[in-house]
Amino acid sequence: MMRSGWANRGHPAFWAFVVHRISGVLLALFLPLHFLALSQAIAGAGALDAFLAWTRNPWVSASEVAVVFLLAAHFTGGLRLLAIEFIGWKVESQKALLALAGGGAVFFALLFALNLV
């Protein structure tokens, strides 16, 4: 049985799927860390502050922007899917939907990054 290769997959809606799936998996891996970090507050504001000080490290800040982008991308990509599946938005207008979704994700991430620095 032959497997279809990358020539078959190199179209925009497939990349949208890849972004949606990868962002979902990464967010699922990130969430427990997020919950654990917030739980520091149980030990009082001081414990949470100590953790937040660590996040001011530029590498961590950059990762935070990346996570916000992942969340925004998964969110906008998900809205696109819900529109296609439930409102029956025509797949032929997919390029418009993809542009909206992609642009929206970048918009949110940029806003966050700009406020962070």
Place this chain on the structure above:
Amino acid sequence: MPEPSAAKNTGAGGATLDVRVWRGGADGEGRYQRFSVPRLASQTVLDVVTWIQRHADPSLAYRFACRVGMCGSCAMSVNGVARWTCRTHVAKVIEGERLDIAPLANLPVVRDLVTDMREFFDKWARAKGQFQPTATRHDDFAVVRPESQARAQVDAAIECIGCGVCYASCEVVAWNPEYLGPAALNRAWTLVRDERDGARLDRLAAVSGDAGCHACHTHTTCTERCPKHLSPTASIAGLKRATALAIIKGDL
């Protein structure tokens, strides 16, 4: 097909094509075999395969029938993309001078460029892709308004000829062996929206679950590749809505 003569060769100045054709059997063992094929104007990929079989290697196995883009028998993988070879001009898909021709993906290979289509049609049946009549010869004709939303949806999807290009192009079919696939689900949708059909709930049950419409991730590769410009993605989205409603109402 007559021998390509100098008088007929109005193509790229007597150039030849470097064609790689997949050869092999059902055991999956195979390799690409190279052929030098004369390049002609307005040549289709089917012309190339036919030339090879008639002038270079008569043992090459391949399928075709109408050769005019009506039957879908000649579907093959051309430079990695599933196409109707009779409707694919070499000039449109060639990469440099190179042309790779292989059997359709996602289907067992019988030999060379011929795939075993049984699973494709079995899944069609598993999706309950057959009309279930409710009237008898004693009943009056059914009156179906062509402009009704339901009929418009059926008409948008009904022209499928079962060529297998969408099935060969779908990544979910590759990842999920039980997945019924775009063609079977598209056909099921046309019947779900057919007001004369009597098996709606059976069909919705047949297309539910990880083997059915719920496994589609809207890659839309099927819609990109369909030579009849159908949209199985839209049909499957319709099935998602219909099954979700039935589940919420408790009908399924």
Place this chain on the structure above:
Amino acid sequence: MSTKGVLEREPLSSRARGEARAWVAQRVSAAVLALCVLVHLVTMIVAVRNGLSADAILDRTRGNLAWAAFYSVFVLAVGVHAPLGLRVVAAEWLQWRGRSADIACVAIGLALIALGARAVAAVAL
């Protein structure tokens, strides 16, 4: 001649029904999360404007029933949505299907809800 046709009435298998319900739950939780995530993104962007500190976060959330309710709904929706998504990825890319995969899915969901509830309690109570 019977007009019954070739289709016998076949009920939906319980496995397929479960999978279909999982899909509906995935989409419903997605819709809930769409609202939660929108609020969360906006909140975060506003919150980091003045620098992120524990006091800034806790001033907003401590003892506030509305935020507690909001984040609780958020955590529950995530607890449904994330494991169901991971289940499909495992089935398609790791070829991991069946009972063990389903159990892992439920376990991940419960773990996320437990961790999430702890976090909500930490900032809201």
